[in-house]
Amino acid sequence: MKRLILILGLAIFVTGVIVLLPDEPGAANPNHDCSFCHNIHGAPALALLKEEVVETLCLTCHGPAGISTQKADVHTNDSPTQYPLFTITCTGCHDSHNDRDNWLGGTNIRLVGRRLDSTGLAKVNTTSSGIQNTVFESRGTNEGGPSLHSFADGDEDGNSVYDGICEVCHTLTKHHRNNPSGGHVHQVGRTCTRCHEHVTNFIP
Ligand code: HEC
Ligand code: HEC
Numbered sequence: 001m002k003r004l005i006l007i008l009g010l011a012i013f014v015t016g017v018i019v020l021l022p023d024e025p026g027a028a029n030p031n032h033d034c035s036f037c038h039n040i041h042g043a044p045a046l047a048l049l050k051e052e053v054v055e056t057l058c059l060t061c062h063g064p065a066g067i068s069t070q071k072a073d074v075h076t077n078d079s080p081t082q083y084p085l086f087t088i089t090c091t092g093c094h095d096s097h098n099d100r101d102n103w104l105g106g107t108n109i110r111l112v113g114r115r116l117d118s119t120g121l122a123k124v125n126t127t128s129s130g131i132q133n134t135v136f137e138s139r140g141t142n143e144g145g146p147s148l149h150s151f152a153d154g155d156e157d158g159n160s161v162y163d164g165i166c167e168v169c170h171t172l173t174k175h176h177r178n179n180p181s182g183g184h185v186h187q188v189g190r191t192c193t194r195c196h197e198h199v200t201n202f203i204p
């Protein structure tokens with residue numbers, strides 16, 4: 001009986017959410033299974049998550065001791081010498097569920113860009129420029145991909161919008177800000193994460 005109530009409860013919860021948010025969650029990224037993050041029974045956190053803090057959840061697998069071969073960390077400047085201290089957590093850049101379409105009509109890869117409003121398009125809540133669209137369709141030329149719509153294409157598509165995932169937030173950096181100021185030629189089109197590794201907070 002207890003089990004039945006739980007299952008009914010979950011069904012009502014999930015349908016309720018799907019009715020409220022028509023395109024969410026739909027499906028998980030093919031590398032993920034719902035049960036990676038949610039527990040039907042006795043999950044401790046909101047939305048039946050296995051951990052209270054989403055970052056802790058992601059790092060159980062993507063941290064050093066995790067089962068995933070793909071390791072990651074947050075984006076931070078631990079010892080702020082040039083810029084005020086900042087820390088961007090996993091969901092600052094990634095959607096929890098799926099790759100999202102972007103505002104140019106393509107689809108982002110690597111879960112980059114979140115659903116932050118009713119458009120459902122891939123966006124980032126930037127540090128100082130509000131919610132912005134982001135486009136990340138290619139891992140760049142070092143991986144044999146196109147330079148356009150990669151990490152930071154320096155407005156290669158000529159639409160005056162700096163929407164690459166490695167430019168969308170930056171307003172102070174020497175390279176790749178989200179506006180025409182500063183430099184936009186640093187390693188353009190290359191796979192930025194070759195030197196700015198995910199596991200070292202994207203600091204070169
Ligand atoms: C990689 C972890 C992860 C996986 C896998 C995952 N979820 Fe989630 N889910 C989350 C997180 C985190 C939230 C809280 C909202 C957020 O931050 O996106 C959430 C929220 C939800 C919600 C509440 C609505 C919402 O979006 O806030 C529902 C319903 C849901 N997930 C269902 C599912 C289903 C069904 C699957 C499998 C198809 C799934 N999730 C797979 C992490 C995950
Ligand atoms: C239970 C383990 C587990 C958890 C929890 C988990 N992941 Fe994963 N994730 C994986 C595995 C496994 C892969 C596939 C790569 C591999 O085989 O190691 C993967 C792949 C990914 C990828 C690459 C997807 C692609 O399209 O190439 C991203 C991005 C990612 N995870 C982000 C996250 C984020 C963000 C969270 C937290 C919201 C999270 N993961 C939680 C296990 C996990």
Ligand code: HEC
Nearest residue numbers: 058062070072073074075088089090093110139165193198
């Ligand atoms: C500043 C934005 C940002 C933050 C914060 C961030 N990621 Fe990522 N993540 C990316 C980008 C961009 C890629 C694609 C990297 C590539 O293709 O080389 C990526 C790729 C990944 C991948 C796929 C493997 C890889 O390295 O390509 C995993 C897994 C992942 N992230 C997990 C996480 C987890 C877990 C966190 C939090 C601890 C996190 N990310 C925080 C931007 C971010």
Ligand code: HEC
Nearest residue numbers: 077083086088127165166169170171172173192196202203
């Ligand atoms: C969600 C916001 C956000 C995203 C996305 C983001 N950054 Fe940053 N990054 C910041 C902030 C905030 C700073 C501080 C300077 C500023 O505000 O312009 C910064 C600074 C940096 C710095 C200089 C750090 C230092 O102290 O020397 C590097 C390098 C950097 N980012 C690389 C990257 C790379 C590579 C990517 C793409 C994988 C990326 N960033 C994506 C927010 C972001």
Ligand code: HEC
Nearest residue numbers: 151152166173174175176187188189190191192194195204
């Ligand atoms: C070959 C290695 C390499 C590649 C590839 C690379 N970078 Fe860098 N990046 C560096 C080094 C080294 C520095 C520090 C020296 C400097 O500022 O030029 C740096 C500095 C930065 C800074 C911080 C500048 C500051 O304000 O201190 C940002 C932002 C940045 N890179 C973004 C990117 C982006 C975006 C890409 C991909 C388009 C990229 N980098 C590709 C090596 C690289």
